[in-house]
Amino acid sequence: xxxxxxxxxxxxxxxxxxxxxxxxxxxxNVKGDMKTLCIAAGATLFACNLIGFSQADVPCGQTxxxxxxxxxxxxxxxxxxxxxxxxxxxxxxxxxxxxxxTDSASHIRLRFSxxxxxxxxxxxxxxxxxxxxxxxxxxxxKMNLGVRMPAGEVKVDEIVGDKDIELYAGQITISSSRxxxxxHVNASVDIGEVNARVYDADKGGFFRVFRNENAAGEYRLRxxxxxxxxxxxxxxxxxxxxxx
Numbered sequence: 272x273x274x275x276x277x278x279x280x281x282x283x284x285x286x287x288x289x290x291x292x293x294x295x296x297x298x299x300n301v302k303g304d305m306k307t308l309c310i311a312a313g314a315t316l317f318a319c320n321l322i323g324f325s326q327a328d329v330p331c332g333q334t335x336x337x338x339x340x341x342x343x344x345x346x347x348x349x350x351x352x353x354x355x356x357x358x359x360x361x362x363x364x365x366x367x368x369x370x371x372x373t374d375s376a377s378h379i380r381l382r383f384s385x386x387x388x389x390x391x392x393x394x395x396x397x398x399x400x401x402x403x404x405x406x407x408x409x410x411x412x413k414m415n416l417g418v419r420m421p422a423g424e425v426k427v428d429e430i431v432g433d434k435d436i437e438l439y440a441g442q443i444t445i446s447s448s449r450x451x452x453x454x455h456v457n458a459s460v461d462i463g464e465v466n467a468r469v470y471d472a473d474k475g476g477f478f479r480v481f482r483n484e485n486a487a488g489e490y491r492l493r494x495x496x497x498x499x500x501x502x503x504x505x506x507x508x509x510x511x512x513x514x515x
Contacts, residue, residue: 331368331379331396331404338387339364339410342432346417349394350379352404354420358412358429365409366392372403379404437495445494446504454488456481458501467503 370376379396418436426444451469458465464475
């Protein structure tokens, strides 16, 4: 946007006198011009900030698609459901939702907000009469995840990055065919079982905790279920090397 500053003519603007010093000018209307410029600049900056902000809201039965970059942070806050989170090679999020009770499912909302680097997926709505709400979330393979849900099942497959997942009741399954590359692992249940097959460990009962530290690892994993089960499935390259 260019600003055209012209020398005022005495006949056309007798009330304003401009004194030119190279590209610098002064006069009675300078304050007004500067105020206008500041307002325009502020509006432009606000518009630029909105460019990186995404928002989508669809009912269950429709798909939700939005940009989501690799290595970004995605938080999922859901009502009870079965959620499957799968890694792909696309820099986007694709969410699909199905339910046996299609009438009640129309009141389930999938709401995505945030930016391509820090986003939130909210799944809201009333309890279904016949249950069986299934949600599939496809995200970039390298992704940091946070999941909170009262009850249900969360499956995370082929996602590389930090994870923080918590349920009141239900099951968490984290699996990968790639090397299990976690620096810090903390999986716990108040009542139930932690089946850490990748570490050849299985703990069941009350207030059971499995922890593992690996200085060569890169990511952090925290999983907690008050009542239920946690399964950790994958390749542990260090354990495989020690067994040879």
